[in-house]
Amino acid sequence: MLFLSDRNARKKYEQFIRPYVDQLYSMAYRLSHTPHDAEDITQDLLVKLFNQTQKLYALDDPKPYLMRSLFNQYVDYMRKQGRHLNTTDTDIDNELATPETIQSTPEAATEFDLSAERIDRALACLSDDHRAVIVLHDIEGFTFDEISEMLHIAKGTAKSRHHRARDALKNHLAKA
Numbered sequence: 001m002l003f004l005s006d007r008n009a010r011k012k013y014e015q016f017i018r019p020y021v022d023q024l025y026s027m028a029y030r031l032s033h034t035p036h037d038a039e040d041i042t043q044d045l046l047v048k049l050f051n052q053t054q055k056l057y058a059l060d061d062p063k064p065y066l067m068r069s070l071f072n073q074y075v076d077y078m079r080k081q082g083r084h085l086n087t088t089d090t091d092i093d094n095e096l097a098t099p100e101t102i103q104s105t106p107e108a109a110t111e112f113d114l115s116a117e118r119i120d121r122a123l124a125c126l127s128d129d130h131r132a133v134i135v136l137h138d139i140e141g142f143t144f145d146e147i148s149e150m151l152h153i154a155k156g157t158a159k160s161r162h163h164r165a166r167d168a169l170k171n172h173l174a175k176a
Helices: 002-032 035-050 053-058 063-080 106-124 128-139 144-151 155-175
Strands: none
Touching: 002 035, 002 053, 002 063, 002 128, 035 053, 035 063, 063 128, 063 144, 106 128, 106 155, 128 144, 128 155, 144 155
């Protein structure tokens, strides 16, 4: 009977978490810039979250909690790997094309893909602190209040990092 209960709990958890897995992996990839690290970070987080299912189920909107947990998992993962987070200021900004702004022609789609690759390369040049703020605000759509809570920094610091990160992206993309 315990086995059936455990299986039902896993099934319920999988159904609950499934809509968020792609977003979690995407954010992990954008933070780590390697598929292997992103997979490890996401998997480790999903295992940890399984032990917190009651807390997750009680949340009205679990996405901010999940994203904050993913960022914390990323930080822990980097520390365990012996790779310290880079907190130095570097330069970069973006005028991001979005799927809505491109034409539905194959040429436009190819141009968009190349543009996305340039942006990913530019993001990789950012410090971890700056990349996190750009990913959370510009890609994931979190507010500066939410970002300051997730990263445990002041709202002004989040805005400042965002501004510097955009300047750095802009400079890097202008050079490329």
